Amino acid sequence: MALEIRPGPVLADRTTLRLGGRALAEIAFDRPEEAEGLAEALAGLGGRPLLLGGGSNILAGDGELPLVVVSPRVKGEPVILRQRPAADRIRVRVGAGVKLQRLVAWLATQGLSGLGGLVGVPGTVGGAVAGNAGSYGDSLGAVLARVRVWSPETGLAWIGREGFSTAYRRFALPGVAGFFVVLEAELDMAVREPIELRQEMVRHLSDKKASQPITAATAGCVFKNPPGASAWRLLAEAGFRGKRLGGVGFSEKHANFLVNYGGGTGREALALVRAAREAVRGQSGLELELEVRVAP
Structure with a gap:
């Protein structure tokens, strides 16, 4: 096609x-x-x-x-490859268009550990790789073995760990200046009992439902955590827990989640985000870095 x-x-x-x-x-x-x-x-x-x-x-x-x-929209079922990079690791290949939650659930049924903390995190595998999504100590970057990408600089290519770098909420391809597309990923997963993984994921999801507005219209966390601090705490201390502007506002449950309560606009959201950054800077001296991508 x-x-x-x-x-x-x-x-x-x-x-x-x-x-x-x-x-x-x-x-x-x-x-x-x-x-x-x-x-x-x-x-x-x-x-x-x-x-x-x-x-x-x-x-x-x-x-x-x-x-x-x-x-x-590169989808299809995740596949366990025959290759085993280490005795206690199993490699899985998955398309970038697969929903992240579908992958997390599938891994648990296979007894493969390393991404269970991401239960409840929305989006696709490709987006999770590109943003190095993480939660409860698990992250894509920790298990990512190879990634298939397209960029103007690389063309279509499989790139191993020596060809990319990951950090907190960051994935980078040295030599690629701008736009790139994640197409497939290969993950090296640890082996655990499926029942243990499912029980752990149930606990994680219960905790998230209690502390995050995961069923609301939200983009997830707005800001990255500064070193040694929590963005949600800084926002709450600056008076932004539950603060609204028009149809958008920071959640009462979690001050780092921006929610569209209905009829919100991008202009309102951006103005509220700017005001929050300025308030935190003025109160703590810390500069909050965006985790969400602003378009354009």
Whole structure:
């Protein structure tokens, strides 16, 4: 199949925060090899590319946006490879378009440990790799063995651990200056009893439901935790727990979650985020770094 080019999508319909105006167009594809046509397609459409998987972790602006949405839909069941890098590790390959929660649940049924802490985290595998998603001590970067990517610099390529770097909420490809697309990932997973994994995940999910607005229209955590501090605590101390502007506000449950309570706009959300950063800087002297991606 060739790349599928569609008229511009409304980002409010495609993001978990339910905010955002209309992009110029969308490029969608199902097979990794089709990514090789992206450079030509993007050049023809103009605009800045915005990679969109499950639509989480994005704060989009209003109105007509100079963006071209890129949607990799590389799915299929996760696969256990015969290769075993170490006696206690099993390698799994999964497409970037697979829902992260589908992968987390599947790994538990297979008795494969390392991502159970991410139960309840929205989005797709590709987005989780690109943002090095993490929770309860587990992260994609800790188990990522190889990643298949496309970028203007690398073309379509499998890249091992020596070719990428990960840090807190960060994944980088040295030599790649800007846009890249995660297409597939290979993970090295530890082996544990499935019943233990399921019980642990139930506890994690229960804790998250009690402390986070995981069923609300939210993009997840707005800010990264500064070294040695918690963003939610800094925001609460600055008076932003439950603070609203128009239809958006910081959650009462967790001060680092921005929620669209209905009828919110990107302008309101961005203004509230700016005000929160300024208040925290003024009170603590710490600069909060965004975890959500602002588009454009």
